[in-house]
Amino acid sequence: MEDFDxxxxxxxxxxxxxxxxxxxxxxxxxxxxxxELNELLDARQFSKFAHELGEMNPVDVADFFSELDxxxxxxxxxxLGKDIAAEVFAELDSxxxxxxxxxxxxxxxxxxIEELALxxxxxxxxxxxxNIVTRIMKNVTPETRKEIxxxxxxxxxxxxxxxxxxxxxxxxxxxxxxxxxxxxxxxxDKETVYYxxxxxxxxxxxxxVSFKDLLFSRGDTLIxxxxxxxxxxxxxxxxxxxxxxxxxxxxxLALPIVDKEMRLVGIVTVDDAIDVINEEATEDIEIMAxxxxxxxxxxxxxxxxxxxxxxxxxxILMIAAVFxxxxxxxxxxxxxxxxxxxxxxxxxxxxxxxxGSQSSVAIIRAxxxxxxxxxxxxxxxxxxxRVSLLCxxxxxxxxxxxxxxxxxxxxxQEILANGAVxxxxxxxxxxxxxxxCAVVIAKVVGVIFPxxxxxxxxxxxxxxxxxxTTVVDIITLVVYFAIASxxxxx
Amino acid sequence: MEDFDxxxxxxxxxxxxxxxxxxxxxxxxxxxxxxELNELLDARQFSKFAHELGEMNPVDVADFFSELDxxxxxxxxxxLGKDIAAEVFAELDSxxxxxxxxxxxxxxxxxxIEELALxxxxxxxxxxxxNIVTRIMKNVTPETRKEIxxxxxxxxxxxxxxxxxxxxxxxxxxxxxxxxxxxxxxxxDKETVYYxxxxxxxxxxxxxVSFKDLLFSRGDTLIxxxxxxxxxxxxxxxxxxxxxxxxxxxxxLALPIVDKEMRLVGIVTVDDAIDVINEEATEDIEIMAxxxxxxxxxxxxxxxxxxxxxxxxxxILMIAAVFxxxxxxxxxxxxxxxxxxxxxxxxxxxxxxxxGSQSSVAIIRAxxxxxxxxxxxxxxxxxxxRVSLLCxxxxxxxxxxxxxxxxxxxxxQEILANGAVxxxxxxxxxxxxxxxCAVVIAKVVGVIFPxxxxxxxxxxxxxxxxxxTTVVDIITLVVYFAIASxxxxx
Numbered sequence: 001m002e003d004f005d006x007x008x009x010x011x012x013x014x015x016x017x018x019x020x021x022x023x024x025x026x027x028x029x030x031x032x033x034x035x036e037l038n039e040l041l042d043a044r045q046f047s048k049f050a051h052e053l054g055e056m057n058p059v060d061v062a063d064f065f066s067e068l069d070x071x072x073x074x075x076x077x078x079x080l081g082k083d084i085a086a087e088v089f090a091e092l093d094s095x096x097x098x099x100x101x102x103x104x105x106x107x108x109x110x111x112x113i114e115e116l117a118l119x120x121x122x123x124x125x126x127x128x129x130x131n132i133v134t135r136i137m138k139n140v141t142p143e144t145r146k147e148i149x150x151x152x153x154x155x156x157x158x159x160x161x162x163x164x165x166x167x168x169x170x171x172x173x174x175x176x177x178x179x180x181x182x183x184x185x186x187x188x189d190k191e192t193v194y195y196x197x198x199x200x201x202x203x204x205x206x207x208x209v210s211f212k213d214l215l216f217s218r219g220d221t222l223i224x225x226x227x228x229x230x231x232x233x234x235x236x237x238x239x240x241x242x243x244x245x246x247x248x249x250x251x252x253l254a255l256p257i258v259d260k261e262m263r264l265v266g267i268v269t270v271d272d273a274i275d276v277i278n279e280e281a282t283e284d285i286e287i288m289a290x291x292x293x294x295x296x297x298x299x300x301x302x303x304x305x306x307x308x309x310x311x312x313x314x315x316i317l318m319i320a321a322v323f324x325x326x327x328x329x330x331x332x333x334x335x336x337x338x339x340x341x342x343x344x345x346x347x348x349x350x351x352x353x354x355x356g357s358q359s360s361v362a363i364i365r366a367x368x369x370x371x372x373x374x375x376x377x378x379x380x381x382x383x384x385x386r387v388s389l390l391c392x393x394x395x396x397x398x399x400x401x402x403x404x405x406x407x408x409x410x411x412x413q414e415i416l417a418n419g420a421v422x423x424x425x426x427x428x429x430x431x432x433x434x435x436x437c438a439v440v441i442a443k444v445v446g447v448i449f450p451x452x453x454x455x456x457x458x459x460x461x462x463x464x465x466x467x468x469t470t471v472v473d474i475i476t477l478v479v480y481f482a483i484a485s486x487x488x489x490x
Numbered sequence: 491m492e493d494f495d496x497x498x499x500x501x502x503x504x505x506x507x508x509x510x511x512x513x514x515x516x517x518x519x520x521x522x523x524x525x526e527l528n529e530l531l532d533a534r535q536f537s538k539f540a541h542e543l544g545e546m547n548p549v550d551v552a553d554f555f556s557e558l559d560x561x562x563x564x565x566x567x568x569x570l571g572k573d574i575a576a577e578v579f580a581e582l583d584s585x586x587x588x589x590x591x592x593x594x595x596x597x598x599x600x601x602x603i604e605e606l607a608l609x610x611x612x613x614x615x616x617x618x619x620x621n622i623v624t625r626i627m628k629n630v631t632p633e634t635r636k637e638i639x640x641x642x643x644x645x646x647x648x649x650x651x652x653x654x655x656x657x658x659x660x661x662x663x664x665x666x667x668x669x670x671x672x673x674x675x676x677x678x679d680k681e682t683v684y685y686x687x688x689x690x691x692x693x694x695x696x697x698x699v700s701f702k703d704l705l706f707s708r709g710d711t712l713i714x715x716x717x718x719x720x721x722x723x724x725x726x727x728x729x730x731x732x733x734x735x736x737x738x739x740x741x742x743l744a745l746p747i748v749d750k751e752m753r754l755v756g757i758v759t760v761d762d763a764i765d766v767i768n769e770e771a772t773e774d775i776e777i778m779a780x781x782x783x784x785x786x787x788x789x790x791x792x793x794x795x796x797x798x799x800x801x802x803x804x805x806i807l808m809i810a811a812v813f814x815x816x817x818x819x820x821x822x823x824x825x826x827x828x829x830x831x832x833x834x835x836x837x838x839x840x841x842x843x844x845x846g847s848q849s850s851v852a853i854i855r856a857x858x859x860x861x862x863x864x865x866x867x868x869x870x871x872x873x874x875x876r877v878s879l880l881c882x883x884x885x886x887x888x889x890x891x892x893x894x895x896x897x898x899x900x901x902x903q904e905i906l907a908n909g910a911v912x913x914x915x916x917x918x919x920x921x922x923x924x925x926x927c928a929v930v931i932a933k934v935v936g937v938i939f940p941x942x943x944x945x946x947x948x949x950x951x952x953x954x955x956x957x958x959t960t961v962v963d964i965i966t967l968v969v970y971f972a973i974a975s976x977x978x979x980x
């Protein structure tokens with residue numbers, strides 16, 4: 001393969017080295033644009049400032065807001081044109097939304113909430129303090145209030161809580177021409193017009209049709225002959241991760257969400273699916289590092305809040321280490337004689353911990369991406385067992401050589417302070433056999449724990465490095481002293 | 491907020507408990523469908539089998555293939571209808587693709603490769619062995635060969651390597667009616683028709699227009715009056731992660747990719763962006779656990795391959811632990827006297843390691859999601875320092891109490907084997923002060939290392955748990971013995 005147009009490849013690479021790409025360029029552009037905006041604000045040139053904001057993407061405007069001092073936000077927000085105010089508002093984090101709502105009149109609140117997509121309105125409300133929620137709910141139309149309440153009734157983390165009700169609904173008996181006309185008339189405020197959903201008179205989902213299908217069909221074709229029957233869907237009660245993963249797996253732009261009577265109640269769009277995927281990955285990563293997950297960005301969590309997310313895990317793991325201490329205390333006398341044994345604690349425990357983390361994390365991620373399931377348990381265990389034998393064999397050989405070469409500098413025996421003779425070869429052998437056992441046990445534990453967690457309905461991510469390390473430490477120490485007792489007769 | 495329609499909420503929850511959701515339902519459906527397909531295959535009812543496959547989503551067909559024995563795949567693949575063969579082929583992993591291509595005639599190869607989207611064809615080819623690639627390249631049209639070579643010339647992991655060249659290209663002078671007509675005529679094979687890209691005669695990107703914009707505009711509107719000028723784009727040389735993150739950030743369905751002359755050369759679509767986001771998250775997670783990342787699913791990597799991805803890290807970390815051993819060896823004599831000191835090694839090292847992992851992982855993830863950048867260094871450091879003081883203070887108090895209550899069972903002093911007196915309060919104090927220092931140092935190290943890695947162009951994920959743990963171990967032991975020396979006069 002390397003033979004194909006190798007010259008061309010090299011040429012392209014050389015040319016492109018001089019070109020830094022869009023990323024840096026865009027960053028610089030944004031920074032200078034933000035500087036300009038700040039200058040306009042400082043010079044109180046508000047109309048020019050508002051005009052500039054109006055030209056920008058709402059996401060970038062929200063970025064600009066997040067660099068402002070919180071106290072200035074409400075005043076600056078009021079400078080936004082009607083058309084983009086709601087879009088920018090939806091992109092802001094809840095702290096900023098709170099500041100803005102607090103500074104608004106009731107009429108302004110009504111306008112902004114009514115302008116928001118229903119799912120954004122519900123999300124905003126679910127994160128605001130109760131007194132502000134009361135104020136908002138008093139000011140919106142009864143219809144909006146009802147819809148918002150419906151959203152709030154879906155459990156957090158469910159597909160229902162992520163969906164939008166603004167989708168295009170067609171009937172099977174329509175023709176393509178009628179459908180296109182209908183979409184042109186009603187579609188402006190829909191979250192997407194690129195997928196339409198066909199329902200019967202009881203609102204039961206019958207099929208989906210993409211706008212592409214409509215576009216490339218004859219105008220008199222009936223929707224029922226064009227639609228994909230038996231469409232892929234999720235239920236409101238499904239995990240939002242399932243909805244997002246389904247969108248990812250089938251490459252969809254939106255996924256219909258049904259209630260338990262198979263009635264279509266909303267859709268989850270691909271942009272929300274990406275957010276879910278990113279949030280769930282962050283959650284997994286945080287749990288794996290012994291942090292209670294939060295959906296706030298790093299710089300938005302305070303010191304005390306961060307402490308609350310981390311301290312309990314540190315505490316539990318510290319207390320769990322009592323068992324390691326007990327093992328060592330049990331052999332206190334042996335350590336008094338062979339203090340050198342203690343020198344290998346960190347290496348043995350780290351090696352075991354690292355080997356266990358590798359397996360457990362690989363398995364947690366594979367479970368989370370649906371690459372493996374419970375039915376693969378023995379296959380996975382068998383694979384990890386063989387990997388562990390390979391790793392353990394290689395490591396223990398290096399370990400023996402390293403112990404003799406570095407720790408004992410090739411001295412086969414040493415005279416201890418109390419005049420006794422220390423057999424270095426024996427100790428190097430004890431250490432490397434322990435390393436072997438630790439790696440094998442750790443990798444097996446690293447399979448069993450996450451899969452057992454999944455089986456009993458716990459999040460497998462809990463069984464990552466910190467937990468596995470603590471468990472493997474205890475086992476490693478027991479093995480170490482057992483082997484040392486046998487070999488040294490202590 | 492909880493007051494709003496609480497009754498309704500409870501009702502919904504109770505109702506929905508009985509309903510298991512679409513996830514389980516779909517899994518069962520798929521399993522029984524796969525069973526049926528296998529029965530048809532065993533009964534050699536090939537035409538019925540082929541018909542059933544034709545009704546299924548190509549992604550599900552690929553799933554079915556992945557459960558077949560590799561040797562059966564080529565024969566079964568030949569049963570697929572022309573229309574879905576290429577789509578299914580694109581979903582298969584490279585091992586299966588290899589088996590199929592090897593069993594094909596030259597004519598069949600030509601047909602399938604020409605049917606594939608160019609980016610899928612290039613990806614397939616980049617993962618096949620050289621002899622098969624030669625066969626393929628011999629059999630495709632010169633045009634396709636040239637296009638495939640162009641793809642292969644983009645560096646792996648670049649936006650260029652992820653893009654597709656099948657996009658809709660409009661001119662600024664067209665009217666909306668002309669544009670829609672043009673899309674209807676030329677759009678069938680395009681990757682998406684929902685975004686169109688406006689270029690000038692030199693193919694320089696001028697703007698984007700969504701199909702929604704076209705749909706809701708008058709037919710005689712000019713594209714140049716409708717298009718979004720100054721569109722968001724990425725360059726072929728940008729990291730594919732940048733392209734994917736940009737799509738996620740702005741909620742796009744596709745992102746235009748330009749060369750260094752700003753000529754439009756392709757687009758990255760949102761479905762590819764999701765794959766990139768998932769792959770990059772997996773990569774981060776693997777590196778954080780001390781595994782060299784691979785883009786193959788868990789069950790597709792062999793034992794030896796898995797060993798190669800894991801062993802080097804275990805080896806390096808094991809050898810790095812030499813420094814911990816050195817510290818302990820240096821104090822061998824002290825341990826001979828106060829063997830109890832060794833009992834707290836695991837607890838102290840784990841606590842330090844866990845505290846450091848929490849910070850480093852939180853920061854690695856925040857860097858990866860662009861929530862923080864280098865300019866936030868001092869802000870982040872200051873936050874983590876305060877969090878560490880809180881965590882350290884609470885932990886060291888609990889640690890003192892725990893050491894006295896559990897490890898020493900409230901005995902203020904103990905008579906050692908050699909008749910000496912051991913001051914338990916002093917030792918508990920040494921241990922808890924060390925725990926305090928270890929947590930603070932670990933959290934600070936957990937900020938500095940990932941951000942320094944980013945600064946010098948390394949992947950911050952390397953600075954996660956395994957690495958931080960090893961570094962923090964050494965520091966913790968030095969602090970421990972320094973404090974013990976002072977307090978116990980050893």
